[in-house]
Amino acid sequence: NAGVTQTPKFRVLKTGQSMTLLCAQDMNHEYMYWYRQDPGMGLRLIHYSVGEGTTAKGEVPDGYNVSRLKKQNFLLGLESAAPSQTSVYFCASSYGMEGAVSNQPQHFGDGTRLSIL
Amino acid sequence: AQSVTQLGSHVSVSEGALVLLRCNYSSSVPPYLFWYVQYPNQGLQLLLKYTSAATLVKGINGFEAEFKKSETSFHLTKPSAHMSDAAEYFCAVRRAGGSYIPTFGRGTSLIVHP
Numbered sequence: 001n002a003g004v005t006q007t008p009k010f011r012v013l014k015t016g017q018s019m020t021l022l023c024a025q026d027m028n029h030e031y032m033y034w035y036r037q038d039p040g041m042g043l044r045l046i047h048y049s050v051g052e053g054t055t056a057k058g059e060v061p062d063g064y065n066v067s068r069l070k071k072q073n074f075l076l077g078l079e080s081a082a083p084s085q086t087s088v089y090f091c092a093s094s095y096g097m098e099g100a101v102s103n104q105p106q107h108f109g110d111g112t113r114l115s116i117l
Numbered sequence: 118a119q120s121v122t123q124l125g126s127h128v129s130v131s132e133g134a135l136v137l138l139r140c141n142y143s144s145s146v147p148p149y150l151f152w153y154v155q156y157p158n159q160g161l162q163l164l165l166k167y168t169s170a171a172t173l174v175k176g177i178n179g180f181e182a183e184f185k186k187s188e189t190s191f192h193l194t195k196p197s198a199h200m201s202d203a204a205e206y207f208c209a210v211r212r213a214g215g216s217y218i219p220t221f222g223r224g225t226s227l228i229v230h231p
Contacts, residue, residue: 004160033218040126042207042223043161058218090160103149103168106219108160 002026006091006109013081013116021076021112023091030096032074033058033106034066036087043090049074050096081116088113119144121210123222131230136180136195138225140208143189148210150191151219152182155205164206167191178202203229 004025013019023032034046045058049068063085065077074093078085092106124139142148149168153161165176172184182193191208205226211219 040223043221045218048218092161103166105151105153105163105166106161108153108162110158110160 004091004093004107004109006089006112008112009110010113011115013078013114015081015083015116017081018077018079019081019114020078021089021091021114023074023076023093023109025072025074025091025093025107027093027107028071029093029107030071031094032068033092033094034064034074034076035090035092036060036085037090037111038087046076046089083116086114086116119148119210119212119220121208121220121222123206123208123225125225126223127226127228129228129230130198132200133197136193136198136202136227138193138206138208138227140182140191140193140222141189142191142208142210144210144212146212148212150182150184151209151211152176152180152191152193153207153209154178155207155224157204161207164193198227198229200229200231203227 007022033048035043044060047066049055052071055066067075089112091109094106095104120143122141151166152164154164155161165174167174167184175181180195205224207224208222209219
């Protein structure tokens, strides 16, 4: 059981380049999330999705776009990378709000370390 | 609205000493509370969760946390620290019955000295 898989694990970009981070989960979770983690800032929510075909903005959405075309996948895009987007990006998934599973925790991937030069 | 405050960005203990990591929350309705651990170069893993069944919650690796409604706290403890406990610890809160978007604290880095 793979859980949450993020690709790539590492990437170096030049300012202005674009890229897409892929997150895949095999637990049939409804909810998926993208976070960024920076020293002293904890986890900050970028975007999230409550189901296939839906997305919503989190705390720090500017400069990022997302898509959830399939339930198991959640893509994070950087259209024009900036040095301020240098960070470690984490994807997570969880059950939704239905019944007894509404108190279940999130499951996290191992992160993508992204450097923008 | 909901929020989480973790007191102390770094906590340093000696091996064998008591570990106490503090978490205070605010929530307009009864919350679900979680502690996660993050080892270097890894994602977050669930340590334990409070979901109203019992105020004292036992988790993995000998950790436990007590929910105190009057103090709006959910502090994490372990009687005896091991070197392997050195990691980043995050407290998270989610409102029961609300949208499943949890709020995380900023994290506490636990340093264990030999």
